[in-house]
Amino acid sequence: MTPLHDHSKPQARRQRVLALTPRDQLEARWATLGIRAAYRCVRGPETGMAMLRGRMGGTGNAFHLGEMTLTRASVALDDGAGDDALLGHGWVRGRDHRHAELIALVAACAQREAWTRRIDSELVEPLEEALEARRAEASRLAAATRVDFFTLVRGE
Amino acid sequence: MYVAVKGGERAIANAHRLLADRRRGDREQAELEVDQIQGQLRLAVDRVMSEASLYDPELAALAIKQASGDMIEAVFLLRAYRTTLPRLAVSEPLDTGAMRIERRISATYKDIPGGQVLGPTYDYTHRLLDFLLLAEGETPPVESSEPPLAPCPQILELLDAEGLIERERDDGSEPADITRDPPDYPVDRAARLQMLARGDEGYLLALGYSTQRGYGRNHPFAGEIRLGQVEVEIFAEEWGEAVCVGEIALSECQMINQFGGSREAAPQFTRGYGLAFGHSERKTLAMALVDRALRAEELGEPIQGPAQQAEFVLAHADNVEASGFVSHLKLPHYVDFQSELELLRRLRREHEARRQGTGQEAGSPTSTTDERAAAPGDPA
Numbered sequence: 001m002t003p004l005h006d007h008s009k010p011q012a013r014r015q016r017v018l019a020l021t022p023r024d025q026l027e028a029r030w031a032t033l034g035i036r037a038a039y040r041c042v043r044g045p046e047t048g049m050a051m052l053r054g055r056m057g058g059t060g061n062a063f064h065l066g067e068m069t070l071t072r073a074s075v076a077l078d079d080g081a082g083d084d085a086l087l088g089h090g091w092v093r094g095r096d097h098r099h100a101e102l103i104a105l106v107a108a109c110a111q112r113e114a115w116t117r118r119i120d121s122e123l124v125e126p127l128e129e130a131l132e133a134r135r136a137e138a139s140r141l142a143a144a145t146r147v148d149f150f151t152l153v154r155g156e
Numbered sequence: 157m158y159v160a161v162k163g164g165e166r167a168i169a170n171a172h173r174l175l176a177d178r179r180r181g182d183r184e185q186a187e188l189e190v191d192q193i194q195g196q197l198r199l200a201v202d203r204v205m206s207e208a209s210l211y212d213p214e215l216a217a218l219a220i221k222q223a224s225g226d227m228i229e230a231v232f233l234l235r236a237y238r239t240t241l242p243r244l245a246v247s248e249p250l251d252t253g254a255m256r257i258e259r260r261i262s263a264t265y266k267d268i269p270g271g272q273v274l275g276p277t278y279d280y281t282h283r284l285l286d287f288l289l290l291a292e293g294e295t296p297p298v299e300s301s302e303p304p305l306a307p308c309p310q311i312l313e314l315l316d317a318e319g320l321i322e323r324e325r326d327d328g329s330e331p332a333d334i335t336r337d338p339p340d341y342p343v344d345r346a347a348r349l350q351m352l353a354r355g356d357e358g359y360l361l362a363l364g365y366s367t368q369r370g371y372g373r374n375h376p377f378a379g380e381i382r383l384g385q386v387e388v389e390i391f392a393e394e395w396g397e398a399v400c401v402g403e404i405a406l407s408e409c410q411m412i413n414q415f416g417g418s419r420e421a422a423p424q425f426t427r428g429y430g431l432a433f434g435h436s437e438r439k440t441l442a443m444a445l446v447d448r449a450l451r452a453e454e455l456g457e458p459i460q461g462p463a464q465q466a467e468f469v470l471a472h473a474d475n476v477e478a479s480g481f482v483s484h485l486k487l488p489h490y491v492d493f494q495s496e497l498e499l500l501r502r503l504r505r506e507h508e509a510r511r512q513g514t515g516q517e518a519g520s521p522t523s524t525t526d527e528r529a530a531a532p533g534d535p536a
Binding site: 011046054057064070074093143149 | 205252256257259304305324329330333334354388392
């Protein structure tokens with residue numbers, strides 16, 4: 001089944017990978033890039049909720065399943081650009097303010113051309129590979145519980 | 157009539173201290189930590205999240221600790237916390253077909269794409285107490301196998317080439333939200349599913365069971381049950397597109413039930429659906445049975461069992477509401493009760509007077525129930 005939306009767009013891809021990465025791993029990897037950007041929070045970080053929708057039968061009409069905690073942050077880079085300061089936004093499930101702020105900061109920095117390629121190749125790509133590796137490992141554990149049916153042949 | 161009564165502050169404060177002491181237990185033992193509850197009592201955490209209608213494993217674990225393991229109290233705590241938060245977004249509909257599978261089985265098709273994946277299940281355990289857990293036995297390492305799982309598509313969509321099973325299609329309608337608009341009966345299926353999703357598992361289990369025992373029978377088969385992780389997407393106005401904000405664990409049950417059909421439509425299997433936070437398989441089975449039972453009117457079935465009566469089922473499913481109203485009986489009702497006592501004394505005096513007045517004649521047919529009905533009711 002194909003994903004709901006195309007995550008190949010750089011902005012959406014960064015947001016997804018960083019939100020699915022544990023915050024300590026993101027923080028550590030971000031530090032290795034050595035990008036020092038002065039910034040200020042223009043919204044949040046703030047915790048609220050997202051109402052989650054399911055579908056009847058998995059494919060039918062939407063219904064409201066329940067809510068989950070969600071934290072969002074928006075930052076502006078302080079580089080003397082005034083009103084044209086680069087803005088970044090971040091969202092993450094749960095209540096981790098620092099995590100949302102980091103995602104927003106990376107999103108803002110990635111808009112500066114000098115940093116875009118490094119952020120994608122040295123931060124997002126390796127974290128995406130790590131994410132896929134964690135998922136593959138979880139999948140192998142589930143796969144060990146897959147049933148191999150065989151038929152007993154009654155002897156003559 | 158309400159009369160304010162003061163007093164009891166010290167008793168209440170000391171009762172809370174005693175409660176905290178009992179919760180802490182023997183100081184010789186290590187204190188239970190919230191992340192231990194989150195990591196080692198995860199099914200309790202999942203149930204609290206489902207019934208509180210708020211997905212946050214850490215806070216659910218905290219609620220369980222704070223409530224000393226009283227699940228309904230924990231649900232209440234998390235539900236109350238929920239009311240303090242603003243709603244920042246509404247998600248795109250979750251795509252359970254794209255779930256990262258931890259468990260996935262079908263009781264209707266043996267050979268399915270992706271296979272029957274048992275996952276971490278209590279099924280097939282012997283239900284004998286494991287004394288190794290009492291003796292701090294080592295947990296054996298987990299097995300892993302190559303290759304990883306193949307994609308596991310939704311079975312009912314895939315295997316029903318003949319169209320024998322009812323299909324679920326999105327007509328784009330905007331779902332009701334009972335947290336914004338209180339239910340006004342009769343309610344549609346979207347509102348019913350929202351109410352069932354937060355309903356008490358024990359209650360839904362009993363109602364589902366009642367349909368199997370004949371009170372609104374609908375011949376269910378577990379078409380597919382799946383547990384795993386699903387990505388959550390919200391539409392980000394700022395970027396002008398939907399973005400993934402994380403992942404949540406979900407359980408889903410697709411029930412296949414006996415036939416519906418009409419003059420126009422050929423007979424088809426019908427469906428019931430269950431979806432819940434975390435690893436809540438039993439809840440989703442029960443929910444799917446009750447969802448299907450509540451479709452009786454839509455499918456032209458006679459309403460014969462309690463599980464088919466939507467207002468009765470839905471109005472009593474929420475254990476926060478139910479325990480609130482039942483528990484209010486513990487609040488002082490001194491004045492109410494005084495008035496009942498007064499009434500009862502008067503009725504007895506009248507009864508006695510009638511008995512004296514009519515000699516040994518049998519009691520006159522004065523109805524006491526009418527007077528009772530006219531008496532001031534419970535103001536709460």
